[in-house]
Amino acid sequence: MLLIRCPYCEEERPELEFRNAGEAHIARSANMAGESDDDFEKFFFIRSNPKGIIYERWRHMHGCARFFNAVRDTVSDRFLLTYKAGEPKPAKLPGASK
Amino acid sequence: MIAAFRIPGAGRLRQAETASFSFDGHSYAGVEGDTLASALLANGVHLIGRSFKYHRPRGFLSAGAEEPNALVEIKRDSARKTPNVRATVQELYDGLAAQSQNRWPSLSFDVSALGDIASPLLSAGFYYKTFMWPKSAWKNFYEPKIRAAAGLGVAPDQADPDHYSARFAHCDVLVLGGGAAGIAAALAAAETGVRVILVDEQAEFGGSLHFESGAKIDRQDGFAWAQSAVAKLKTMDNVRVLSRTTAFGYYAQNFVGLVERVSDHLQNPGRDLPRERLWQVRAKRVVLATGAIERHMVFADNDRPGIMLASAARTYLNHYGVTVGRNVGVYTANDSAYAAAIDLKKAGVGVAAIVDLRDNPTGPVIEEARALGIEVNFGRAVIRAGGKLRVSSMTVQPKNGGGERTIPVDAILMSAGWTPSVHLFSQSRGKVAFNDETKRFVPGAYAQDCVSVGACNGTDGLSATIDEAYAAGAKAAKDVGANAKGNKPKVDASENWSRGMLGAAPGAGADTTVKAFVDFQNDVTAKDIRQAVHEGMRSIEHVKRFTTNGMATDQGKTSNMHGLAIAAETLGKPIPQVGLTTFRAPYTPVTFGSIVGHARGPLFDPTRKTAIHPWAERQGAVFEDVGQWKRAWYFPKAGEDMHAAVDRECVTVRKTAGLFDASTLGKIEVVGPDAAKFMELLYTNPWEKLEPGRCRYGIMLREDGFIYDDGVVGRLAPDRFHVTTTTGGAPRVMNHMEDYLQTEFPHLNVWLTSITEQWAVIAVQGPKSRDIIAPLVEGIDMSDEALPHMSVREGRICGVPTRLFRMSFTGERGFEVNVPADYGQAVWEALWAEGQKHGACAYGTEAMHVLRAEKGYIIVGQDTDGTVTPNDAGLDWAVGKKKTDFVGIRGMVRPDLVANGRKQLVGLKTKDPKVVLEEGAQIVGDSKQAIPMTMIGHVTSSYWSENCGRSIALALVAGGRDRMGETLYVPMPNATIEVEVTGMVFFDEKGERLNG
Numbered sequence A: 001m002l003l004i005r006c007p008y009c010e011e012e013r014p015e016l017e018f019r020n021a022g023e024a025h026i027a028r029s030a031n032m033a034g035e036s037d038d039d040f041e042k043f044f045f046i047r048s049n050p051k052g053i054i055y056e057r058w059r060h061m062h063g064c065a066r067f068f069n070a071v072r073d074t075v076s077d078r079f080l081l082t083y084k085a086g087e088p089k090p091a092k093l094p095g096a097s098k
Numbered sequence B: 001m002i003a004a005f006r007i008p009g010a011g012r013l014r015q016a017e018t019a020s021f022s023f024d025g026h027s028y029a030g031v032e033g034d035t036l037a038s039a040l041l042a043n044g045v046h047l048i049g050r051s052f053k054y055h056r057p058r059g060f061l062s063a064g065a066e067e068p069n070a071l072v073e074i075k076r077d078s079a080r081k082t083p084n085v086r087a088t089v090q091e092l093y094d095g096l097a098a099q100s101q102n103r104w105p106s107l108s109f110d111v112s113a114l115g116d117i118a119s120p121l122l123s124a125g126f127y128y129k130t131f132m133w134p135k136s137a138w139k140n141f142y143e144p145k146i147r148a149a150a151g152l153g154v155a156p157d158q159a160d161p162d163h164y165s166a167r168f169a170h171c172d173v174l175v176l177g178g179g180a181a182g183i184a185a186a187l188a189a190a191e192t193g194v195r196v197i198l199v200d201e202q203a204e205f206g207g208s209l210h211f212e213s214g215a216k217i218d219r220q221d222g223f224a225w226a227q228s229a230v231a232k233l234k235t236m237d238n239v240r241v242l243s244r245t246t247a248f249g250y251y252a253q254n255f256v257g258l259v260e261r262v263s264d265h266l267q268n269p270g271r272d273l274p275r276e277r278l279w280q281v282r283a284k285r286v287v288l289a290t291g292a293i294e295r296h297m298v299f300a301d302n303d304r305p306g307i308m309l310a311s312a313a314r315t316y317l318n319h320y321g322v323t324v325g326r327n328v329g330v331y332t333a334n335d336s337a338y339a340a341a342i343d344l345k346k347a348g349v350g351v352a353a354i355v356d357l358r359d360n361p362t363g364p365v366i367e368e369a370r371a372l373g374i375e376v377n378f379g380r381a382v383i384r385a386g387g388k389l390r391v392s393s394m395t396v397q398p399k400n401g402g403g404e405r406t407i408p409v410d411a412i413l414m415s416a417g418w419t420p421s422v423h424l425f426s427q428s429r430g431k432v433a434f435n436d437e438t439k440r441f442v443p444g445a446y447a448q449d450c451v452s453v454g455a456c457n458g459t460d461g462l463s464a465t466i467d468e469a470y471a472a473g474a475k476a477a478k479d480v481g482a483n484a485k486g487n488k489p490k491v492d493a494s495e496n497w498s499r500g501m502l503g504a505a506p507g508a509g510a511d512t513t514v515k516a517f518v519d520f521q522n523d524v525t526a527k528d529i530r531q532a533v534h535e536g537m538r539s540i541e542h543v544k545r546f547t548t549n550g551m552a553t554d555q556g557k558t559s560n561m562h563g564l565a566i567a568a569e570t571l572g573k574p575i576p577q578v579g580l581t582t583f584r585a586p587y588t589p590v591t592f593g594s595i596v597g598h599a600r601g602p603l604f605d606p607t608r609k610t611a612i613h614p615w616a617e618r619q620g621a622v623f624e625d626v627g628q629w630k631r632a633w634y635f636p637k638a639g640e641d642m643h644a645a646v647d648r649e650c651v652t653v654r655k656t657a658g659l660f661d662a663s664t665l666g667k668i669e670v671v672g673p674d675a676a677k678f679m680e681l682l683y684t685n686p687w688e689k690l691e692p693g694r695c696r697y698g699i700m701l702r703e704d705g706f707i708y709d710d711g712v713v714g715r716l717a718p719d720r721f722h723v724t725t726t727t728g729g730a731p732r733v734m735n736h737m738e739d740y741l742q743t744e745f746p747h748l749n750v751w752l753t754s755i756t757e758q759w760a761v762i763a764v765q766g767p768k769s770r771d772i773i774a775p776l777v778e779g780i781d782m783s784d785e786a787l788p789h790m791s792v793r794e795g796r797i798c799g800v801p802t803r804l805f806r807m808s809f810t811g812e813r814g815f816e817v818n819v820p821a822d823y824g825q826a827v828w829e830a831l832w833a834e835g836q837k838h839g840a841c842a843y844g845t846e847a848m849h850v851l852r853a854e855k856g857y858i859i860v861g862q863d864t865d866g867t868v869t870p871n872d873a874g875l876d877w878a879v880g881k882k883k884t885d886f887v888g889i890r891g892m893v894r895p896d897l898v899a900n901g902r903k904q905l906v907g908l909k910t911k912d913p914k915v916v917l918e919e920g921a922q923i924v925g926d927s928k929q930a931i932p933m934t935m936i937g938h939v940t941s942s943y944w945s946e947n948c949g950r951s952i953a954l955a956l957v958a959g960g961r962d963r964m965g966e967t968l969y970v971p972m973p974n975a976t977i978e979v980e981v982t983g984m985v986f987f988d989e990k991g992e993r994l995n996g
């Protein structure tokens, strides 16, 4: 069971309190109705599924209930960083394996 | 009387026989502190089981958790039968009853041992090769036969009456393994004051100090030192000491699973005691002190009962006071077996000879053996063991060939060296490294905050072990912020062992008739491994699966390294290039009970009951499970079956009125200055212009354009919406709303609150509904003008606050009375009393389903399945045409979702009105077509409608709305049913009854 740091509670808490919410930094268009089929496909269906660093969303479901972003290494399952929803992708990652 | 093979004065147990036990129906005597294995050996019993594949007679290989052979069934009563218990770890209690497994009709005469003779047919890969033809025979014939013949134990056939508990724990330093290394590490850490947990799988701490008679620490015998050190640790408030506890799994971020065997060793465990306790420990630092496991020698017939690891024989002698024979032989490639010969000789046991594969070993143990008059042979191999149910001789030959000599023995003690137990290290995702000099895999790169000490780290010698372990314990404490200040234990005397060998010794032979076992539990021989390589397996992972080496319940604790070495030799490659298989949890088998814990029966999943549940129960309602909810399904009167009750309820609602408990509906309050804007984005419908006091049926889509949920929404004030969701959908709708609010529309000033459990909901439906409610309501004008269909008012009912909705899920004049849940039952009873005056009934979910289907109202999740758009469901009217954005607006118009021929919701009427279709039944256009037919849809809802006097159904049918009046077919096993496509409304098509 992983330990995950909630950036709102500012505490490491056990994975049981959290729920994964898919890949992060996929912005919903401000002009959704005007999106092309291709753009909609990219937005809704295409996910990176990397081996290594993934940016993903989590929700502190059984805690503060906030959604936030996390950087995780899918090989080691190690969380490198968590940050609040709406904040940009971090420029630098601590201790990234690649 | 002392059992025949117990040596007076030897060992640490008080030798007064206090326990009687039985094995295969024979009674024996044992002493307190025995394991089942030591007690049987004390009585001269070596034959304990039959092997898995060849049904060969087997004895005890070890004295510990690595035991591959001695698996028995322990039976306390008819429900408490545990198969595959290792006799070497099962502690004896008075009255213990054990049975051998995997034999018929008896242990000493087993018919299936013929498999041994027919074994050329059963060699490596036989499952894959022999039984694959004809294909159908695998499932029907071979597999069941093989399973029956090959079974290890028999699973219990009754529910487990024991209970199992679970605990979470946190500590600074978790020490896994309570031998000399683990105890030293725990002492160092504990003395600094940090929180320490020390764990060992055995009943008593000490690990190899159980048998190492040459160890002296702090001027005490090694084992006695271990007991006093642990006794000291137990007195410390910052230390938890767990014996009989196995660390079975090492997971991410120093999360370790332990299982504590609380009562398996007790004669009459109190009912308050759990059988086992699962510990889930999160540690800042972990010290791995898991020791090493001795390997056997691989030679022909090395599995005969009486042939065992040298350290096991020492443990039986030095701890349990039992000799494993009267005239033992020793076969070794390593010094440690000499110590066994010396200990036994000193105890008065005959040692026929030591056979050492090494050419010119030197050292104190060799000198001591010679001085005791033991015959020592160098550069020789045991090429064969004699005997069947018990070893009777060993045949010795110079290792490069030459004359054979057969020496009578009644036991052979063997040692090929020691394998560091890197299982937990490997589970922690650390990478092992091969030490070419010592031929051992030892911990290499670490992946977590842990450290290995002692034998599991490849550290030889007691002094070096204690130095390393004590330093590691102190450092772990320092890493978490404490400073060491204790006294390191001082080693006064120790035993030192050299290395050993890997793989098959001479005598394991390429000879096709020789069985030199590598893996005892899965009956894998050296020949099998060679054959796997010859048949093309190159990676150790393939060799393992082809031969099943290391795949039994012991996970190859004694066999993996030998198997790997033989494969490497056959491939002509160095060992590290062939690789080591991955170690996976659990280290030793874990019961399902300990993992399930209390989460069984009624505690498996929470049960949710509404405020009105007790009333429904008193009325004799039959309940159905809807998610975690118990919902009243129907209310049968005396003599009524389900159909009669449902028919009566449906008719009564439309004739007078009915009361329905709708409390389980999901309810969410959407509040804030931007509440309407938020609703516009989350639902397809327009909301900005909905006046306070009015309601609207809302549809929620996912971004892909498919229907996600629906429900009636009331606007209580410009900034306040009372949203209802489906019963099952409440949590995910709330999650969906929060997700968009927090991450996509954070600029909106809105608060979301789940209010499902705050409000009890009583639906009152039917022509008399207003007459029933009105007398109890204060402050709300109930006239049609003031409170029209689809409106909501706040006021009081029975003196308590209410949100009174005028709405209908039946097509009748109807209301849904929301009251604070604590008053739910009282208000229900008041409404029920009023209802009785008008002949109203209580109705359940089944009647609710029928009544809504009569009106063509859909149920999301029944009439839709996650691939249905609003248009497919005939709900285009609920999509705001002028809206520029809402979740699903783009997905909904993807090319395939607006194409012709999509499945659309329609009504179906069977040509024979008495026939009720089956929900889920497939629909075809032409019943005469060849099989497999082209299916054009399926039935989503189907009921007998007493109000319509016929059956009714809803269905998803390709191009359904263009097929009105068409005849379609529903092929069923017994007959093909003709149906006509109709509209979805079967009753009161004009909707006049909403105001009736």
Ligand SMILES: [Zn+2]
Pocket: A006, A007, A008, A009, A010, A060, A063, A064, A065, A066
């Ligand atoms: Zn939080």
